Amino acid sequence: WYYWFYLQNVLFAWRGSWPAERILNHFWSLAVEEQFYLVWPLIVAALSRKNLTRLCGILCAVALGLRFAMLMQGYPGVTTYALTFTRMDSLCFGALLAIGLRNASFYPNTTKWFPGLLLTSGLLLVGVDVVWPVLKSQDFAAYTLGHTLIALFFASLIGTLATVPADHVLYRGFSLLPLQTLGKYSYAIYVFHRFAYSIMHGLSPISASESIQGWVNFGGTVLLSLLFAKLSWTLIEQPFLRLKKYAPRPDECPAMGQAVVMEPPAVASLVPSNDAMPSAHQPREADVASSGQH
Template identity: 30%
Template structure:
């Protein structure tokens, strides 16, 4: 599984996390939507990679649902929990932004419900955890569907999930309530996760993104930019709700088409750019970058008297200093903390090895299921 195509997906992760950093550290008026795009791109990638892993496990001859589920949850825990709970422990010890009172919600991966219930982004230090909670809620439910539902029904279920998420948006204009819940509750993100999953399901049956998506996504991206840069008008104007819905929905097809193209492997100059080592490394450590960046920003602001650039306000100084500090912290975390723990994933294969690796390679043509089992063993790179 780990090949050129997955290397280029690391480049997409790098792009997504850079958009988030830009939004939180720089973002002049009118461009803060880029952080939202970065998170949505993470969701499409997660839906695609997780579903692809699960379908490949299911299609192996040695597949058993129980083993695949146990291994999936164990591997997710090894990848996600250690740095996540390290951040929570650090926040508890330091009580940054008086965040201790909400830590139970974050520890249970209910950050999105915490902020939706309060309708407020306090504490800001952990507000980005809402998307990690969405991811974890997806990880709990989706493998049960992919591994246990009738194989022929999975595509229809995926389309149903996307349709339900899109329909969910019609409730909010009726309720006339612009609360945070409209963006933070799970149905608001199931369309992006579902689009990634749909791409994986179609690939598994030998199909690809429809022709109209491949040809039409630039036009949809252009319309999206026009909508974003349009005047939202006064509160409760006739344009406010359609504009919000279009900003959420229009990027889905372009993102699905882009993930499909990068997973195939781009050629030419763009492909070489997508495989530049610094870009790939940033994609590899993107989880740590996403986790740590508000904490590094908080300490950069505290250290403003000793920093010659302005980090107290959004702008180039904050972007340069806080981004550099975040990348350094995430790099150290990856090398000395996350990567060694990821090595334990080898003890949790999705399917049993029926033969030694040498035998599988020698008799791959005769034992295709064994070859599939071997291909599933490398460390998956599916976060987020």
């Protein structure tokens, strides 16, 4: 029943370990997102844009501090990895990004900041990893500072892609059709990829070498995941998305138009959108990954 109520991340954190069957382990991140979406609109409605910005900064610091404190107290890494309170920094970076892009007075300046912030955060991430392995899976550094630095980097990347000119090398690169296709089906790919892998693993020939078997499993998992995602899009997601015409958003920010920006686990959020931005500074559609606006 934990999965039906999007509480599986709490279950994993309470147990301090991942389920043995593994096929639904990755659903922890879906629970974190849904818990955030359940509460965040109420917070947005209650706070001014200025106070919302301050709250995001505070929550980022709290999440990072909680991870340090809990790990130093001996809590399992899974606990800090899967709880919403310890992963709020990733979500709040997305909220800060959305606030900046929807603020008429603040937005023009963000176009100047994002490329530099992207470069700085990337160099910082790699530089810190050299002396402290923040990119090493299941390491203290990765569980703590690593999550924050990675979230900052991807928030900067999305901000850059949403604001640079269409002829910018990054914009052109992330607008390639294969990436747009992956973005369109990304949600279902994420949902089904472990199931696809379990099918391929069960079909793997016992006599094949480990290297060949690994590549066959990988290729088959990718293809099956795409197939399942295509079916999900056609039979479930697209019909639901068509219903949006019956409930249009009256407060949609004109400058944002119908832009679809890539949302990695962790940078999607809701912010008030009643301040239109100057048309000369409109963030365009970053075709990096039209995720179907899940």
